[in-house]
Amino acid sequence: MQRPHRVVVLVLDGALPLDVGIPAEVFHPETGFGYEVSACGVTAGTVPSHGGFGYAVPRGLDALADADTIVVPGYAPAGRQIPAQVREALRGAASRGTRIASICYGAFALAEAGLLDGLRATTHWDAAVELAQRHPRITVEPNVLFVDEGSVLTSAGAAAGLDLCLHIVRRDLGVSAANEIARGLVTAPYRTGGQAQYLPKTNTEVRGQSLAATREWAMMRLDQPLTIAGLAAHARMSPRTFLRRFAEETGSTPLEWILRARVDTARELLESTRLPVDRIAEQVGLGTGSNLRLHFRRLLDVTPTEYRATFAGPS
Template sequence: MRTITDVKTVAVAVTEGMRHFELAVAYEVFGPAPAAVTGPWYDVSLCGPATARLGRFRLEPDGGLDLLARADTVIVPALADSDEEPPADLVDAVRAAHEAGARVASLCTGAFVLAAAGLLDGRRATTHWAHTEELAARHPRVEVDPDVLYVDSGSVLTSAGKAAAMDLCLHLVRSDHGSAVANTVARGLVVPPHRAGGQAQFVTAPVPARDDHPLADLLPWAVARLDRPLTVEDLARRARMSSRNLGRHFRSVTGTTPLQWLLTQRIRHAQELLEATDDSVEAIAEATGMGTATTLRRHFNRTVGVPPDTYRRTFRARARTTPDPGAPKWSPMP
C-alpha cells in the first residue's frame, strides 16, 4: 500500500476535446483540501497544451504533458470522441508517466488512452458501458468488464462514466487517506461515500433521489444493528415483505443483494473503528457482526486488500480528522 508521501502530487492530463465533467470531478476531489481535513493533501496540476478547448470552454493548463512523468498519480479524463485514436503526444506522456512509477487512472473513455499506451494489456479494465464493445474490439488484449463501476489493478485504474468517475476518485482518496477522510470529502460533495467498484454500472430502476424508496426505513434500521447476526429473513420480516420481493427491491435501490449490502456496511464500519478506536480486532469483529476475528480478517482482507491490523497501522498514523458523530453512518449505495 502506498504511503501518503507517494501520492501527494496529482497531474490531470488535458487535451483538445476532452470532456469537462470528468476533468472537473478530478479537480474537485483532489483539489483544495476540505476544511475538516488538516495536514498534507494533494498538489494538483493540469497538464496539457498552452490552451485547450473543452466543448465551449477554453482552459490554460499549468504546464505541458511532460509534467505527467513527474507526478505520483496521473488522471486521464474522458475523451469527447473515442472513435478516433487518442492524440499520440498524450498517449506517449501517459506511458512515460507509468514507466516513471506513477499510478495512472482513467475516467470514462480515458481508458482508450491507457489502452493505446499498452497499460491495459493483460489487465481487467472498464469504461462507460456504451463504449465497452468498442474498447474490446480495438484492444483485444484488454480484458474489458462492462458490468462494473471501476477496476483497481494497483498502478492502473479505470472507471465507467460520469458518477463512476467520482466513485473512482473517492476510492483513491480512501486508499491514500483512509475511510474517514474519504467520507469527509464525499459529504462535502454531497455524494454517497462509497460505492464498491464491482457494483453494476446501472440497475433496473433509477436510485431514488429522496429517501422515499421501499427500503428507506429498513437500511438505517439494519445499520444500527450491525453487531447482530442479521439474515435476509430478518430484513424481510422487518420490511414486511417476502425474501424474494426484498431481493428485488435491494437490487433496484442499491444495485446489489441484501447479504452483500450487509457485508459492505460491516466492512465500512470495521474500517471506521480501526481508524478511530483502539479496540481489538476481536472487539471490532463483535461490534460489526462478524462474530470472530478470523471471520473479520478473512472478509476484510478479501474486500479491502490488506488485513485489519495492516489497515490500522497505515491509517491511524495518517488520521487527520475525527468522524462527525452527527454525520450519516450509511448510504443506500453499497
C-alpha cells in the same frame, strides 16, 4: 517537510467538463490532505472541451514527469485516437511507477498506450462493447463503477469518477480523510467498485397496454406462484397468444418480466425498510435469501447487502 502528492490531470481535446472537475475538486489542496493538483495538455495553452468550454493548461506533457498520480478524464468522441506523444508519455509514466487512473472514456487512452493489456478495466457503459472489441486483451467489466488494478485504475462515466477519486483517497489516507472530502462535496462517501454503474429499474419499457391489467394483477401477487397458464387465463387468451402478445408489449418473456419485477420490488424494500434479506425474498416471491442474492448478482452485479448500504436511508 514532506512534499505534496502531485496529481496531474491530463486534459485532452474534447475533454468532458465533469470528468475534469472531479479530480480538481477531490485533490484540491484546500482539502488539507496533502495533495497538489494541476492540469496539463499535449501542449501548454487552451484545450477545447466537449460542450464548447475551454481549459487553460499551463504545461504540456512534460508535467507528467513530476506526477505521482495521473488522471485522464473522458473525452468525446469516445475512442478517438490520441496523439502518439500522449501514448508515449503515458507509457513512460507507467514505467516509472506512476499511478494512472482514467475516468469514463479516458480508458481508451490507457488502452491505446497498452496500459490495460491483461488487466480488468471499465468505462462508461455505452462504450464498453467498443472498448472490448478494439482491445481484446483487456477484460472489460461493463457493469461496475470502477476497477482498481493497483497502479492502473479505471472508472465508469460521469459521477463514477468521483467514486474512483474517493477510493484513491481511501487507499492513500484512509476512510476518515475520504469521508471528510466527501462531506465537503456533499456526496455519498463510499460506493463499492462492484456497484452496478447503471441502475435503472430492471424491467423493460412497456410498448403496449392491452395486457396492463394482467401485469398489474401479477404485481399484486409477486409473493405467490405465477404461471404462464394463470397469467394467460387472467388475460383471457390462450397461452400461445399470451406469450406472443406479452413479448410484443414488453420485449421479454412473462417469467423474465416477473423475475425482474421481483428484484425491483426487493430493491424498494431494501431502500425503505430494515427487513432481513430472507424476509424480503419471501415477500417478493423469490423464496430464500440465497435465491435473491443469486438474481441480484446476475441482474445488478451487486449483492443485496451492498445495494442497501449504498441506497438505504438512515436507519
